[in-house]
Amino acid sequence: MLELSILGFLAEEPLHGYELKERIKALTGHVRPVSDGALYPAITRLVRAGLLDERAEPGTSAAPRRTLSLTEKGREDLLERLRHPKQAEISDQVRFNTVLAFLRHLPDRHEQAAVLRRRLEFLETPTSFFYDGGEPVSAEDADDLFRQGMLRVARATGRAERAWLAEAVEQLDQPS
Structure with missing residues (x-):
């Protein structure tokens, strides 16, 4: 990066x-x-x-x-x-932000949208910081206040990012 x-x-x-x-x-x-x-x-x-x-x-x-x-x-x-971008540059938030900071230099809107679609696809895959029996643990199922907080903040941030990505892809897909 x-x-x-x-x-x-x-x-x-x-x-x-x-x-x-x-x-x-x-x-x-x-x-x-x-x-x-x-x-x-x-x-x-x-x-x-x-x-x-x-x-x-x-x-x-x-x-x-x-x-x-x-x-x-x-x-x-x-x-x-x-x-x-490498998969780690799509899946890691800090690395993705670095890609995002310079994506405007890519002159083709469809190529820009393709990168954003990769991130959106990654974010739509169920995941968690914690697992129980191989299944992601939700905020509601977390066993303590602090893990619940981590998971709630991550869920809210993920929703906001997915919404922005969908809007950005839609905008980039419009004829210029």
Whole structure:
């Protein structure tokens, strides 16, 4: 998801490493913080793969600042990642939010809708945080107040997300 975030933010505009880190932190930092030890090696991999261009600019102090921008190959890679997210990027809420943050870069509305349909299909599969005899436990059947709370909040959030996804898919399926 770190690479998707890097490519997605750089599709919007060239950024310095620090600015990029701050944007990624704003997107997922409270849930999955990004460290320099993860960010800068990922940037290096993407530069070596030809997905990013890097140029040095004079900094405000003695050290030059690296400005990163997306190459055409990087843009193609971003679009491919958005067209075909991995299953974990559909099933994990934080990862899906990262996909969602950049899905607007995918120019085809039907491809956007296809990604949302995958998430909607995943959310319509019965699931729970807790199971009894292999069956999902509902909030009403949970054995304590705290698990009931978790399950009620998850159910309400799931309903809201499914409703939005259905509306978004319907809108994307309309002729433009």
